[in-house]
Amino acid sequence: MYLLIGLIVVFSSVIVGYTVAHGEWSVLFQPAELIIILGCGLGAFFGSQTKYTFKLITKSLKYLFSDPGSSKERYLDTLALLYTLFTKMHREGVISVESDVEKPESSPIFSKYPNISKNTTLVNFIGDTLRVYLTTGDPADINSLMDVDMRTMQGEGLLPAHAVSHMAESMPGMGIVACVLGVVLAMGNINEPPEILGHYIAAALVGTFIGILSCYGLFGPMGSKLENYVSEEHFYFNAVKEAVSAAIRGATPLIAVEYGRRAIPYPFRPRFAEMEERLRSA
Structure with missing residues (x-):
């Protein structure tokens, strides 16, 4: 939602600003420039991927x-679920949760928090x-072991974000390629009248415009969104890890989930009284 709003603001600003300046829209419509820039950018993007990273990118598109x-x-x-597990471990011994972790889909503890x-990744992590x-x-x-698992998840999640960001960084260069080709065309028509020659030069400059706009106004925000998504999930798993x-170190169930509560980012962190009230109903 935020990405969509951001893109609307970006392109609306360009449209309104250019219109206010009495710009001629027909000049900006350059299909050849678009083909060169987007074709080269996407081609280089696909060419840099492996089968593994391409699958990750395809999977991550839904996060945009x-x-x-x-x-x-x-x-x-999440804290209530963990508290229930830890309480069972504390009262009946660690072995009592074997059936819960072996078959979480049929566990009454996990089933209580659908x-x-x-989130199968979280269930497997626990x-x-x-x-x-x-x-x-x-x-x-x-x-x-949990740190290793989290680093692997984070690294894997960042691969699509970095791939999209690298493509964004290449777009101004692709815009320059289109611009240079446009200048070559203009030089080939150097004997034309100024109004025609000016049109060729303007068309060439549109290539630079498209390349820069697609970098900072389109693909750059997409890469940043994917990166922020991964970072937010990392905070979540870190709270679970703590x-x-x-609990495994021997802390009581309440102290164990308090460690988790303290690892929650402040905008989402419940007060201790809020957590305690939820745990009573767990």
Whole structure:
């Protein structure tokens, strides 16, 4: 939504500003320049991908016009789910959650929070961590394992963002390519009257305009949006990691989820009293 609003503002500003300046719109309509710039830019973009990164980019396109859904409610539900798991571990022993982490789809704990449990990446993150602890009984390396997992998720998520940003950075150069070709055409018609020669030169400059606008007004914001999406999800997983790590170290369920609460970004962080009230109903 925010990206769409931003793009509308960008292109509306260009249209209104050019109209106020009494610009001639027919001059900006240069299909040849568009073909050169977008064709070269997209061609270079596809040529730089691997099968793996291209699949990631295709998958990430849905995030351009969506939101991670970060909210106080989402974090509260996650803390409540973790608190329920930790309480069961604390009262009945770690082995008591084996069935929950082995088959989360049939676990009454995970089923109680469908909005959270539908995130299979999160469920696997929690389940795999607790499964390792159940198997080894050693909390020493659990925190490092979660860090490795999170770095991998973050790095993978940033690949599409960087790919789109790199394409954005190439667009001004592609605009210069189109502009140079336009100048070549103008020089080939140097003997034409000034009004015709001026049209050729204006058409060439449109290439530079399109390249710069597509970089900073179109593809650049797309790359930044994807990067921000990944960063916001990283905050979410970090809060989960802090809570799980504390529980495995032996903290009480309440202290463990408090570690998680303290890792939540301030705009979404519930007050302790809010969290405590939610946990009572968990």
